[in-house]
Amino acid sequence: MIDQNIKIAVDAIVFGYEKGTLYVLTVQQRFGELADKWVLPGGFVKDEEPLLAAVERELKEEAGINVNYLEQLGTFGDDINRDDRFRVVSVAYFALVNPQNFVLKADTDAKDAKWFPLNQLPQLGYDHDEMVRLAHQRLKSKLTYQPIGFDLLDQEFLFSDLENLYCSILERSIERRNFRKKILSFGIVKETSKVVKIGNSGRPGKLFVFDKAKYNQLSKENFQFDIRFA
């Protein structure tokens, strides 16, 4: 056995999107030097545990939730002092979910679990601010080339809901007419015959649905979702 004193951990950046706001899931540390500090859910990997199983377990233990589709963001281990106690290399995962589908429940190492709006996030412990920044960057980029946003909307949605989602996550304005034209040109968003009143204006707005079957079919035919030029 080689002599090496480095520990390996996992951390999760779980983004939630709801009604125009992008949230990040955080937990409040119960023990140790960082007690009461907010951090990302995470912890040490067990000897017989796949990395992905470790991050799923930590999310269950510390925040009481099951998250599917966690994707590896990257591994943090260039700063050998990123943990004051001893050297820890952390494999970070991220996900995007609808917070409405989750009931948070802190336990084990976490005394509280909470969704913070990304723009009101307190300073997190360790290098977790940097993890969130990188995960947000990756999320922005992913949003432009994969239709990951539709899972976060109601099944029937206003075009303005979709626009708001893109504006919130990309943190910029969108040229609305281009965006609409581009999205509709893909043929994966269908207009329904239903109309609802938009917000306080009372103006009628058509409802749309995402045609996932069509998207899956097009994907096989080398179709590429892409709204980078919107």
Place this chain on the structure above:
Amino acid sequence: MIDQNIKIAVDAIVFGYEKGTLYVLTVQQRFGELADKWVLPGGFVKDEEPLLAAVERELKEEAGINVNYLEQLGTFGDDINRDDRFRVVSVAYFALVNPQNFVLKADTDAKDAKWFPLNQLPQLGYDHDEMVRLAHQRLKSKLTYQPIGFDLLDQEFLFSDLENLYCSILERSIERRNFRKKILSFGIVKETSKVVKIGNSGRPGKLFVFDKAKYNQLSKENFQFDIRFA
């Protein structure tokens, strides 16, 4: 200190491109169960060593080369038996270089170091075949949205050289007229007044240059290199 018996290693997938062929750098193991087997350069991280420094050191020790711009590919640690000896989690990095700029020299754990054409790669030890497969996937995708190919060509190149590079790495044919039109539309590839004879045909071909300054300037203006539809 928590009780954990997992070791952390790094591995490098270094692609080389030269005259229509994509290569992978491999080293032949000197010691252990896998002696004589070809594997990716790599090894265990030292306690005080950043991950990136570890992979740079291993490339230097095992293959005698200095590689800049290593990018993290992902961390392999879901298969807890990926190393027969004990549990090893490996952080994989990849790079794309011009093999002409490197003189290989095996040492330490490696008895030989060699560029294999990707399509003639022997079966590698550990899960390194899977690492190569994933790295190639990432390279293909990166090639379509970043102008990383130009560094691998001579400063002045024929348009057919650029086409060959894309065809070789993407492993598919390219619609030549579309590709040319698309690349030229970016304004980052400039026609020179020089003409050379192409291959054996003796047909004259214009030489082109990549205008990196222009690309850097355009990048600041939100320009997006993209040849996915070629």
